[in-house]
Amino acid sequence: xxxxxxxxxxxxxxxxxxxxxxxxxxxxxxxxxxxxxxxxxxxxxxxxxxxxxxxxxxxxxxxxxxxxxxxxxxxxxxxxxxxxxxxxxxxxxxxxxxxxxxxxxxxxxxxxxxxxxxxxxxxxxxxxxxxxxxxxxxxxxxxxxxxxxxxxxxxxxxxxxxxxxxxxxxxxxxxxxxxxxxxxxxxxxxxxxxxxxxxxxxxxxxxxxxxxxxxxxxxxxxxxxxxxxxxxxxxxxxxxxxxxxxxxxxxxxxxxxxxxxxxxxxxxxxxxxxxxxxxxxxxxxxxxxxxxxxxxxxxxxxxxxxxxxxxxxxxxxxxxxxxxxxxxxxxxxxxxxxxxxxxxxxxxxxxxxxxxxxxxxxxxxxxxxxxxxxxxxxxxxxxxxxxxxxxxxxxxxxxxxxxxxxxxxxxxxxxxxxxxxxxxxxxxxxxxxxxxxxxxxxxxxxx
Numbered sequence: 388x389x390x391x392x393x394x395x396x397x398x399x400x401x402x403x404x405x406x407x408x409x410x411x412x413x414x415x416x417x418x419x420x421x422x423x424x425x426x427x428x429x430x431x432x433x434x435x436x437x438x439x440x441x442x443x444x445x446x447x448x449x450x451x452x453x454x455x456x457x458x459x460x461x462x463x464x465x466x467x468x469x470x471x472x473x474x475x476x477x478x479x480x481x482x483x484x485x486x487x488x489x490x491x492x493x494x495x496x497x498x499x500x501x502x503x504x505x506x507x508x509x510x511x512x513x514x515x516x517x518x519x520x521x522x523x524x525x526x527x528x529x530x531x532x533x534x535x536x537x538x539x540x541x542x543x544x545x546x547x548x549x550x551x552x553x554x555x556x557x558x559x560x561x562x563x564x565x566x567x568x569x570x571x572x573x574x575x576x577x578x579x580x581x582x583x584x585x586x587x588x589x590x591x592x593x594x595x596x597x598x599x600x601x602x603x604x605x606x607x608x609x610x611x612x613x614x615x616x617x618x619x620x621x622x623x624x625x626x627x628x629x630x631x632x633x634x635x636x637x638x639x640x641x642x643x644x645x646x647x648x649x650x651x652x653x654x655x656x657x658x659x660x661x662x663x664x665x666x667x668x669x670x671x672x673x674x675x676x677x678x679x680x681x682x683x684x685x686x687x688x689x690x691x692x693x694x695x696x697x698x699x700x701x702x703x704x705x706x707x708x709x710x711x712x713x714x715x716x717x718x719x720x721x722x723x724x725x726x727x728x729x730x731x732x733x734x735x736x737x738x739x740x741x742x743x744x745x746x747x748x749x750x751x752x753x754x755x756x757x758x759x760x761x762x763x764x765x766x767x768x769x770x771x772x773x774x775x776x777x778x779x780x781x782x783x784x785x786x787x788x789x790x791x792x793x794x795x796x797x798x799x800x801x802x803x804x805x806x807x808x809x810x811x812x813x814x815x816x817x818x819x820x821x822x823x824x825x826x827x828x829x830x831x832x833x834x
Contacts, residue, residue: 390429391426394406396528397432398468403529405468406431411524418498430461432468434467437549439723465501466487536573536608538584539588541558543557543558544558544660546649546659574611575612582789583616614639616639622647623663631675645686649689650689659728690717707751762817767787773806775797781798794821796823
C-alpha cells in the first residue's frame with residue numbers, strides 16, 4: 388500500500404544527500420514523497436548529532452513532530468541519522484514521540500522501516516557504519532541549477548574534539564566511475580553549480596589504492612557541462628601541489644576554498660590531534676594566495692578548547708588579524724561525550740569560551756567589512772538565486788559565496804532574469820556581509 392512520506396533534513400549538506408537518497412528509495416517503492424509532515428503517514432527526520440546545538444535542534448524537531456501526532460495530523464515518526472546512531476537508548480527512554488530509529492549505516496532500510504511502522508511495529512535498524520551504500524539514486528532537493536556531490540563518507544582523521552568517526556565510520560571514498568556517472572546525470576538535468584563535499588575531500592581516493600586523487604577527479608568533473616565546481620572541505624595538510632595546480636588551471640573550479648584550521652597555537656593544535664602547525668598554515672595560505680591571486684578563503688575555528696590559555700587565545704587572535712580570512716566562523720568548544728577532548732583536564736568555562744568566540748568574531752567583522760569595501764568597483768560573475776519584492780532587485784551569489792553559508796550580492800537591473808542565470812555585476816556598495824551591485828551588460832560589445 389502506498390504511503391505519504393515526509394522528509395525533514397537537519398545539519399550539513401552531507402546529511403542532505405543521505406536524505407535525498409532515502410527520498411528516492413521511498414518514491415521508487417511507490418510511496419508519495421513530500422516536505423510537509425502535516426497530513427503525512429510517516430515523517431522521516433534525518434538528524435545531526437555533532438555538537439550540543441545540533442542535538443538541541445534535533446530534539447526540538449522530534450517534540451514538534453510529536454505534537455503533530457497528538458493532533459492527529461501525522462501518524463508515525465521515524466528518527467534517522469546521527470542522533471539515532473549516537474543516542475538510541477536515550478531516544479527510546481526520553482523521546483516516546485519517536486516510533487522507530489535508523490542509524491547512519493541504515494539509510495537504505497528506510498522503505499522497510501516505513502512499512503514496519505505502518506504495520507504497527509517499532510523498527511530499529513543499525514547496520515555497519517563502515518559500509519554505507521553511497522551510489523544510489525537521489526531525489527535532488529536543491530534548486531535545479533545547483534547540487535551536491537558527496538565523494539566520500541566517514542572520516543579517519545581522529546580529531547580529539549570530533550565524534551564523526553564514531554557516527555559515520557572510517558573514511559570511504561566512492562569510486563571515480565560512480566561519481567562521474569552521477570555527476571554526468573546531474574549535468575544532464577541542468578545542474579550548473581556542482582558542490583563537491585565530504586568530511587574531508589582532500590583525502591579522496593587515498594583509501595582506494597587505484598591511483599584516484601581529488602586532483603584527478605576534479606579534472607574529469609571539469610570536462611562535464613558545469614559552469615561552477617565548488618569545493619568543501621579541504622584539510623590544510625593534505626592540499627597538494629598537484630591539487631593547487633588543478634584549481635588554478637581549471638576555469639570551472641571557483642576560487643573559493645573552505646579550509647577548517649580550528650586553531651593557530653601549536654600546543655592547542657597538538658592537543659586537538661590536528662596534523663599541522665602554525666608555520667605550515669602560514670606557508671600554505673601564502674602559497675594559495677600567490678598561486679591563485681583572487682582566492683577566497685573560508686575557515687572555522689574553535690574557541691575554548693580544553694587547556695587553551697589566554698596566551699594561546701591571543702596567539703590565535705593575532706593569527707586571524709594577520710591572515711585576514713575572507714570568511715570565518717568560530718564555534719565555542721562543545722564538550723562531547725565519547726571524544727578524547729571530553730576527558731581532558733582544564734575544561735574552559737562557558738563564559739570564557741563564548742567571550743573568546745565573540746572577540747574573534749568582532750575582529751573578523753572588521754576584516755570582512757574592510758574587504759567588502761575593497762570590492763566596490765569590481766566586476767564579478769554572479770548566479771541568480773531569486774527576485775526580491777522590488778521588481779528590479781535580484782538575490783545573487785558571487786563565486787565567493789557558498790549557498791546557505793555566506794552572504795549575497797543584491798543586484799539592481801531592469802532586465803528580466805531567471806534563477807540559475809549567470810550574469811556580470813559591478814559592485815557599487817555593501818551592507819555588512821552582503822554586497823550591492825548593478826548589472827553589467829556586455830551585449831553591446833559582442834560581435
